Amino acid sequence: MxxxxxxxxxxxxxxxxxxxxxxxxxxxxxxxxxxxxxxxxxxxxxxxxxxxxxxxxxxxxxxxxxxxxxxxxxxxxxxxxxxxxxxxxxxxxxxxxxxxxxxxxxxxxxxxxxxxxxxxxxxxxxxxxxxxxxxxxxxxxxLTAAQAELAERSRAEERHRIAGEVHDVIGHALTVSLLHIEGARLAVDDDDPADARERLAEAERLTRHSLEEVRATVGLMRADGDTAPLPDARDLPALVESFRRAGARVELHVSGDLAAAGQARGLAVYRILQEALTNATRHAPGEPVQARVEVIGSEVTLEVLSSGAAAAPALEGSGLRGMRERADSLGGLLTAGPVAQGWCVDARIPR
Known part of the structure; x- marks a missing residue:
């Protein structure tokens, strides 16, 4: 005008x-x-x-x-x-x-x-x-439109990342807690209240720990004002031990210094192992699982072999897809599928 x-x-x-x-x-x-x-x-x-x-x-x-x-x-x-x-x-x-x-x-x-x-x-x-x-x-x-698109894409990627983290944490917590609750029920049936109390206490501890991980993942603050740290490769023995206490038959073999994996790669290895053990426990309960972690040379290698005769899923679920994305985001490669001994997850992440 x-x-x-x-x-x-x-x-x-x-x-x-x-x-x-x-x-x-x-x-x-x-x-x-x-x-x-x-x-x-x-x-x-x-x-x-x-x-x-x-x-x-x-x-x-x-x-x-x-x-x-x-x-x-x-x-x-x-x-x-x-x-x-x-x-x-x-x-x-x-x-x-x-x-x-x-x-x-x-x-x-x-x-x-x-x-x-x-x-x-x-x-x-x-x-x-x-x-x-x-x-x-x-x-x-x-430029303004591109910035808005990048901001929206960043928010979408962050939501996707948080969803993946929460999926892994909740999936692990529910699976292991269910094993403890099932053991507690059997202990009650066998008139062993001490064992039942121990299993229920372990389920409660695991649930509380998982809630702390969820808070840390979404950036919430704990009551003491500090942000709860996310796990890394150094926490792998504790992760495996939580499955053992729930009755799972898991063996962990480590080569190299887990601390050398670093925070980002350590978290990826932790989440991949967590999801792999959760799937093995859910689909082949009671079967032995062998986990090997190597932090040697220019890459971090993780292999999880479940001896259960788990069939390959018809469609790739969010858990398997999340493991692949974690490896891909760090320039690595993850393969998962049936082998002669059962089901194998193999991840290789460059350092």
Whole structure:
């Protein structure tokens, strides 16, 4: 609307300063203002804008003919800015060419008047400046949209990461707690309350520990004001021991220094082993499981072999998919599937 208002202003000044009769100047100016208001209202940004602006150009030539001092020629700058700001460079160049052609024609008809050079330079400068201004605006809009997309993608990835962490923690906690509760029920049936109390206490301890892990995963603060640390490779023996206390037959063999795996790789190895043992305990309860961890050379290797005859799932579940994603995110590789001895999960993560 600003461009149409400026167009109306300079048309009024053109009527005041023109040498044309009022009965010629007034209809031309009114038609130009009406067309400009219509274009501003409809807002075309293609060839229809150029076609419509031809009317104000003709009106300007009528009012300002043989008068380079007539301020109606400011409409050339206004129209150049209008097209350059709302259309692409090609249409803006076409509009500039048409405006300059009108001014050059006036120069050819009135060679003794040097003011036409100023209007040509002013129109050219306005068109170039506004073209760059539009390009800068479009670039800024694209950058803003890209930043918003990256922020949304980051939030989605964070939600996905937290969902994976919570899945692993809750899956492990429920599986092992269920084993303890089942053992406690059997102990009650066998009239062994001491064993039942011990198993229920272990289930309670595991549940509390899992809740702390969930709080740490989602960034909550504990009551003492410190953030609970996430587990790493150094916590693998404690993880295996929690399954043993629940009655699972798990053996862990470690080669190398677990602390050398680092926090990120250590957490990935911990979660992969946690999910692998949870799946083995759920799908092949009572069967022996062999876990091997090597922190040697340029990679961390984890192998979990379950002796149970577990069938390969028809579809890859979220647990197996989560293990693959953990390995992939660190540039590693994870394979899982049936082998001659049962079911094997093999992960290799570079250091």
């Amino acid at each position: 600003g461009a149409s208002a400026a167009l109306a202003l300079f048309m009024v000044l053109g009527i005041v300063m023109t040498r044309r009769p009022l009965e010629v100047a007034l209809p031309a100016a009114v038609l130009a203002v009406a067309v400009g208001a219509l274009l501003a209202w409809r807002g075309p940004q293609d060839w229809r804008l150029l076609a419509g602006l031809a009317v104000p150009v003709v009106a300007t030539a009528v009012l300002g003919h043989d008068q380079s001092a007539n301020l109606v020629w400011m409409t050339s700058c206004v129209l150049a800015a209008w097209t350059a700001l709302v259309t692409g460079p090609r249409l803006a160049g076409a509009a500039w060419g048409g405006l300059v052609a009108v001014l050059v024609t006036q120069l050819a008809l009135d060679r003794g008047e040097s003011g036409w050079f100023a209007w040509i330079v002013g129109t050219t400068f306005t068109s170039v400046a506004c073209t760059f201004a539009r390009r800068l605006r479009v670039t800024n809009e694209r």
